[in-house]
Amino acid sequence: MLSTFFFLFALLANGFPCALSTSTSSTYSDPLTVSTNTGTYTGLRNENYPEVREFRNIPFAQPPVGQLRWQPPVALPNSNKHHLSTRFPPSCPQFVSKSKSLWNQFLPSLMINNGEGGNQTHQVAQTSSEDCLSLAVWTPYGVKQNAKLPVLFFMTGGGFQSGGIEIPSQLPVQWIDRTRSHIVVTINYRVNIFGFPNAAALKHPNLGILDQRMALEWVAANIRRFGGDPKAITLWGQSAGAESVDYLLFSHWDDPIARAAFIQSGTALVPLKSTDYEHGNFTYVAKNVGCDFPSDAAAELSCMQQVPYPQLVNFINTHVSAKKIIFGPIADEKICFANYTQRALQGKMARIPAIISNCAKETASLNGWPEDVVAGPDPAKILSGTLTTWVCTTAATCKLRHALGAPTYRYQFAGNFSNLSPLPWMGAFHAADLFMNFGTYELPKGATEHEAEVSRAMQDHILAFARDPLKGTRRIGWQPYQYGSNVIRFGGSDGKVAQNASGYELDGPCYGNGTYDLSP
Template sequence: MCPQLPVRINSFFVISPHDPISEDCLYLNVFAPFHNDSTPRPIVVYIHGGAFTFGGISLPIFDAVELAGRGDLIVVTIAYRLGALGFLNMGIEDSSGNMGLYDQRLALRWVKENARSFGGDPDRITLMGQSAGAISVSMHLLSPNSSGLFRRAFLQSGSPFIRGFISKPAQAAGRASLLADLLGCSEKGAQKLSASEVVACLRSKNFMDILNASESFNGAGLDGFFPVFSDDFLSPEMAGGIQAETNAREILLSVCESEGDFFMNHVLTNVNHIDDVAAVRKRMATSLVKVLLSALTTADTRPIIKHYFDPVTAQSGASVVHAASDIIGDLMFSCPALRHARMLSAANASVYVMRFSEKASFVDWAHWVRPTHADDILFSLGSAALPSFRDKGATEADYEVMKNLIHAISTFSHSG
């Protein structure tokens, strides 16, 4: 996997300290069903999520053998550089950011050029991604550099309008400057280094030093390294919105029923160390939401909080937490997805919107967590059918959901 620090989201998304990481990480996996006939199959190119910071195609959750077999598809999962190694922007040609997006485009081009050698149809490529992967798909929809590399697009829980995961040039410059300071690459003696000299200094560092320095960003109020509208892949002129033309004419967007539960679960357990949701009082929940909203919007948050919390009569417990979660989910995912759908439709694309509302029986979320962010990965790629997940208690009902979702993806990839 590409360099990243250990992380545990839940039982099915774990990067352990023992997982091998290396800068030699730009690989892809091709899943192709066995057929006696030579008819080319549609191709799904899948971009994994992980906040542009973690994740990798070697994780069992991204095993797409079921999607390929049941969907009669060629599925290609691709790796790309993450964090500072993938998105550091120094404002110069030698480090202009978006390296991870260029990795994805290179993989797309390779798939297009070599499709027939593994049974694929180069004229029927669907670009699919989840979360940061879906944001990446939205960038490829925009960029002229990706024109002609795919025909359809499927975005799961991601759009170009999600705040916090696309940087402005000034934000990117601030993060690059902080990283250089932390690694002693800003100055030599009393002399301030040029951008080219800073890049040369950073390249001399071990990638673990870069990862550990990046981890301290949370304490500095910064989140990490993300795509930025500043180069020929994403020009500053594109930042204003969706262009009249997009690189796909048939687009499917989906969100999960309760996207915000994913993030509230993290805030409660990892930030506030709360194990029992019954201990969460309404005043505390509204305070948490105010802090989260301040990072996501400059609008007056009082009417928003009133709209979601006023119907809740309980003073504590799951209903209070759900109200807070719904605000975050709507603001971060559902509303941006609908905005994206409308703008794509206005650009004369055929747009379909789907809501995923099934809770996996075998995922170790807290009891109050509803179908949430990333739950659909297991079903859409079919990894829920793997023995490792069967052993965790996957049921026949889970498999039926998986089959239905794979059928929908297959139908879209075959004929739109």
């Protein structure tokens, strides 16, 4: 009776926020309830896609609050308590700017859901909280525990300043419904000052990356209960999430957990976000919120742990833009490193198969609000940024992996669809391919059948890789990358869904050969 009650209640509530718990050790038989090492969770069937099962909020670590603020994530104890998992968790603390951007004006579905707060509040996100270390799981409905489905473990981007599970364009419901043969897990991790504080009193400045690793460990230990294969996990991230994937392949090179990686628009060779080795940024904030202890790092930290998180987020983002204070990954030689090429040549890189990708016009969406929004920014600026930050770091990463014998598959997204790129000059901008990956291209109205075909082709290539990273891609004609060849282009200007592209064409300009095409 108890399991039936929770099953019906979850369907009726569909998002009811409270967590019901019980100490019973009963075995739950309904397909919406799964027992894990850290608790039993009842999810829901998606009302628009009833063949998809969702567990929207499963904590993977203790809340990083109070004395645990700015500490490495702490594992949850074993538990058999029951919880509803029908409502998404809050995102980790982050700021919602009022400044005009291409994102909040044209692409709100690429931003976290901020509820009634909207996407230009100029304050801490209303839907954020420090108690945010949770993940969400999407599976086919009715899948058996022994199904051993491949698992895509996804980490969102956001420049290590924002991001989270509940981003409309990055919810995989349509993709799961289409294939009914894989699982997607998306996680929250701490960002900005909460994930990368770099305080003098701390041993671990890169807490957000540690969050990611703990979430991955939780999935490896529990995904079998959801029908997934813990030996078939693909570690996937986009932008900051992609850089994080690569960081983890270097920091945990001897135990990556995942058997494959998908590194989408960003690698470890993208310059680290912070070089504040004197801990000045944290101290500057501390001084301005009443924690001025210039000669006592421990007292500074203790004081800062008591400051309400909205005060910290709002101060940082409304007062320090002129000082260009950034809280992001920094080389600590434990989790992030100053010289990744040297580390790879020492053999300290996980040589698992990987997809590495770029959008053709990455920087088009990353230059701020242009003076003339119709004409767009200077094309030379877009070209320089796209090459320097994105394409050439990808090229160098692929060459390095190839030299070390790590199988690497590469794609370029070149689609310029009017509903996704509302300003024609934007082209295949940074994050445009996420709509294709997740099958959410219809969120901005006006999608075409050709767009749908490109999305399906991209999904099929990714899933072939996830199912069998060594042979699956080759069966559909996607060969490992070699310099000068074996790059697949999706959605090019010639109207083709997918085609082989020249690696020389993409990478040549990085080595002084040829001209890079922003709209191939």
